[in-house]
Amino acid sequence: MNTKQTIAIIGATGNVGTFISKSLSKGNYRLLLLGNQPDKLEALYEEIRNASPEADIEIYGCPTEASWEADIIILTVPYGSQQEIAEKIREVANQKMVISIANPLNEPYDRLATVSGTSAAEELQKLLPNSKVVKAFNIVFPAAFAKPILVGKKADSFIS
Amino acid sequence: MYEVFFSKFNEKVQLSESEEYAVKQFLTPKKLRKRQYLLQEGDICKTVAFIEKGAMRSYIVDSNGQEHIFSFALEGWAIGDLSSFLTEQISTQNIDALENCELVLISKYAHDQMLISVPKYATFFRILMTEAYIALQKRTLSIISMSLDDRYKSFIDQYPDIVQRVPQHMIASHMGLSPETLSRIRSRIGKSQ
Numbered sequence: 001m002n003t004k005q006t007i008a009i010i011g012a013t014g015n016v017g018t019f020i021s022k023s024l025s026k027g028n029y030r031l032l033l034l035g036n037q038p039d040k041l042e043a044l045y046e047e048i049r050n051a052s053p054e055a056d057i058e059i060y061g062c063p064t065e066a067s068w069e070a071d072i073i074i075l076t077v078p079y080g081s082q083q084e085i086a087e088k089i090r091e092v093a094n095q096k097m098v099i100s101i102a103n104p105l106n107e108p109y110d111r112l113a114t115v116s117g118t119s120a121a122e123e124l125q126k127l128l129p130n131s132k133v134v135k136a137f138n139i140v141f142p143a144a145f146a147k148p149i150l151v152g153k154k155a156d157s158f159i160s
Numbered sequence: 161m162y163e164v165f166f167s168k169f170n171e172k173v174q175l176s177e178s179e180e181y182a183v184k185q186f187l188t189p190k191k192l193r194k195r196q197y198l199l200q201e202g203d204i205c206k207t208v209a210f211i212e213k214g215a216m217r218s219y220i221v222d223s224n225g226q227e228h229i230f231s232f233a234l235e236g237w238a239i240g241d242l243s244s245f246l247t248e249q250i251s252t253q254n255i256d257a258l259e260n261c262e263l264v265l266i267s268k269y270a271h272d273q274m275l276i277s278v279p280k281y282a283t284f285f286r287i288l289m290t291e292a293y294i295a296l297q298k299r300t301l302s303i304i305s306m307s308l309d310d311r312y313k314s315f316i317d318q319y320p321d322i323v324q325r326v327p328q329h330m331i332a333s334h335m336g337l338s339p340e341t342l343s344r345i346r347s348r349i350g351k352s353q
Contacts, residue, residue, distance in 0.1 A: 001203055002200040002201070002202045002203045003197050003198070003199055003200040003203050004196075004197065004200075006196075030196075065191075068189055068190070068191045069190070069191040069192075069193075071190075091161070091189070092161075092189050094184075094185070094187060094188060094189060095186065095187065095188040095265075095267060095270060096188060130185050130186075
């Protein structure tokens with residue numbers, strides 16, 4: 001696609017979020033970075049700028065504003081935060097693609113928080129009924145990300 | 161987010177509350193910064209945009225690299241490459257924002273769904289098309305039969321807001337004139353008033 005897409009990455013300071021931000025910054029996208037740790041966000045911004053000076057990236061504070069501008073929204077927040085963020089972006093994410101990478105782990109990270117029969121992405125889809133929720137990148141643990149992955153094309157992750 | 165859109169909609173076709181709700185499910189709210197593209201040539205035009213706030217233009221670039229502006233759109237107007245949108249063929253048009261914009265996008269998917277599930281949307285679309293066709297007819301006739309001065313007068317009569325918001329060289333391009341020619345026309349008209 002020639003037309004530059006705007007992608008909001010909510011949770012850019014997490015492991016997966018950082019990785020995705022850096023990968024996508026090499027593509028033809030306008031990236032809006034959001035995270036709850038301002039210094040980590042700044043550091044990420046600087047790092048991307050240094051690696052790709054022409055990268056079209058901006059730090060945003062408000063997930064609603066960012067999602068309003070975005071064509072695609074990537075949620076790289078823990079499962080526990082999913083609902084809160086979904087509420088904030090539901091209206092402005094109408095008819096947009098929302099990519100979720102949450103593995104629905106409970107707090108001690110020792111088992112799934114979702115009840116059997118449903119998945120984090122399915123629950124997100126219920127919270128965002130008019131968005132196209134896509135689940136991706138959630139099989140490989142964040143620390144294991146080694147190869148660049150472009151959204152939609154991957155070496156060893158699955159997108160459903 | 162959708163005030164201007166539904167105001168225009170209801171102007172043409174009255175919607176009940178439930179019908180408005182039904183349409184709302186299919187709308188994509190979008191913000192575009194000044195100079196950002198909605199569509200670049202070589203892509204298929206996947207959405208039509210209604211302008212809540214702001215101004216946009218569509219243009220093509222010829223083989224000499226020169227821009228030719230096809231249309232402008234302000235609040236309450238729609239813009240898109242209709243041909244590419246309906247036929248899903250590659251567009252030769254570029255559509256970008258002249259100011260920061262708040263848009264209501266209707267994707268091809270949403271459009272096709274609404275045609276089936278919201279009958280009044282079909283009426284709305286038909287009315288938009290007929291109005292656009294009539295405007296295009298008027299414009300073609302003015303191009304082939306009117307003097308440049310009269311063409312310009314007619315344009316600013318019909319679309320006074322555009323002249324306020326759009327730089328002169330773009331109006332010249334839209335009229336198929338060089339900026340110098342338009343300048344001369346404007347001073348001629350200015351002197352005669």
